[in-house]
Amino acid sequence: MLILFLAVLFFRLPYIIGSEPLVYEVDWLLVGEVLNSGKVLYKDLISPISPLSAWTYMVVDFVFGKSILVLHILSVLLVTYQFSLFNNIMLRNKAYNENSYIPALIYALILFTFYDFFTLSPALISLTFILLVLDNIYLRIENKLQDATILKTGIFMGLAVLFYLPSIFFLLATILSFALLTSLVLRRYLLFLYGFTFPIALVLIYFYWQDGLEALISQWIEFNLFNSVQPVIDLRSILLIVIIPTLVFLVALYKTFSAKRFTNYQVRVQQVMFIMFLAAFGSWWISEKQAPYELLAFVPSVAFFIIHLIFQFRNKMRAELFTLIFSIALIALNYTMFYQYSALHFLGDFNALKSSKSIHHELVKDKSVMILGGSTDIYKSVNRIATDYYDPTLSEIILMEMSEKEQSMALYKDIQKNQPEIILDFTGIFNHHYDKLVFKNMKYKQLSKESYVRN
Structure with a gap:
């Protein structure tokens, strides 16, 4: 894990050292700066950002100032926790027929799909809590879930939504997973929903106290859920970003569901991950900007099935060669789109992501x-x-x-x-x-x- 952390840090260094601020990085830190001046979110600052994300950037601005570098460093630390957590979840729940650190490696690798995955975005923070929810779904499949854990699962899901509202689709995916793949009694469903609503209720009470509840509902909930999105880059740019992991994922999906050597429990785990993949689609579809970083919701499910593809190679040399080629292709594509003078960069609309100097x-x-x-x-x-x-x-x-x-x-x-x-x-x-x-x-x-x- 230490080696993987150092590798992630090493491959991100060119971006950390030489990157220009992205428009939404500037936006997040400006929100933090305004909140530090004493203004109340939504009431004194009209913005669709989720409340816990706004308060996170407020803390970052208070401690470090408007530092883009800090967002990148915090992102590396959070990603390290995520790939360690993902690896432990897969090993503890015996999702694969082999025990190794391949899940951590592939999870970290998928996070190199595009360079705006490298910042501390609301979607990245929310993904941490979705992984914790995922772990508890697996425990429920094995009938190891206690009432306290059900309550915690709901709280994790509520926190995920408070950091990034489109994560609400993972609430539906969690309930669907419980309904289709486990025998959860009504009392536990209610306990899960109580845990989900508890952190949200605390936030609503705070804004009611600040006379900003109506503004929160209209700006955060209604705007994000019901207004048509304005993509920050065009569809061709998105396709350029996801082309490699998508092709490999489709092959992995076919190979996984056509294989016959999995236990009933492992099949259920695969079904949960596919439901999570569908939830990620919904999450991205209603996201405010449909920006590349909002594709982070796909990372756990895409990584999960690609790992299955690697483990199905009977020849270990072929498995290692495939992993090496996949890694080089993904990292090389990322760098190619990052450096603005490459031919591939001009095929997309990536300059729209950069914060440029205004004529004003x-x-x-x-x-x-x-x-x-x-x-x-x-x-x-x-x-x-x-x-x-x-x-x-x-x-x-x-x-x-x-x-x-x-x-x-x-x-x-x-x-x-x-x-x-x-x-x-x-x-x-x-x-x-x-x-x-x-x-x-x-x-x-x-x-x-x-x-x-x-x-």
Whole structure:
């Protein structure tokens, strides 16, 4: 495990040392910075981010500042825990006919599918709790699950959702696994659901106390579950990322389900992992950005079946050769897409993931700024985010649902409260109200079509 940890660290070093910030890394740390200024999530900062993830980035910003490097280092440590946990789960539950460290190796390797897997994302944190849930499902199949463990399983699932809402599909997968593959009594189902709702209820109580419960429901739950997604990169780019593991996974799936030498328990384990694969599909489908890092939900199930493929090689030399070629291909593809001047990089839309310097950089630098529309990474050089309307997509939806009078009042109240020195309006909403007397009295001078400066 130590050797594997060092290998993961070594192969990630080029990215850790020489990478440019990704747009969502900047976004997460900006959210943390704003929360550290005393604002309440959802009430004073409009964002669809999950509450526990937001508070995690708040702690990171408080301790380390807006450090992208810290996100990468914490990711390495969390990934090390995950592949160790995954390996222990597979060995303890006898999921394979052989005991080895191959599960840890393949799990760590699948995490090299794309370079944005290397950061501390909400999906990565949530995946830790999904693995803990998975372990308890296997215990239930063996009838080793006690009431306390059922309760813990529900709590783990609740924490997974509080870090990353699309993980809600794994709740359905867990209940389905219990229903189809075990004989769980009604009392234990209720105990599991009680454990699931307990951490969520605590968070809801906190936001009710902060007078932000309605905002939490509309911004976190309704927006993430019911609004159409806006993919951050196109479908061709996603296909380039997943082409190698997907092809190997399909072969592994066929070879695993067509083999006849598994015990009934191992077959049930395989069925659970396939249900988890379907849950990962649902999770990615409703994810806010359908960004590459949100494919992390597939890692346990894809790794599980590829490991089965490796163990089915009768000749160990062939198994080792396959593993070596697969490893080189996956890591080489990752590096090829990471280095921007490679031919493969230009086949995809990967520049959209990078945080770039805005043409408004000099205008907003070290100022208090309000931005409507645009991109949140424009805020990275400002002195202070001077608006509640932080997330561009969600904020525009909220403002456009208002009547013209409500819109005018909301903007006036926000500007009075936060006192921005610069307003950048990429939506035209502020521009629409700019000629009204109440905004004229605020003494903002229009510099260009979208920029305004306070005299």
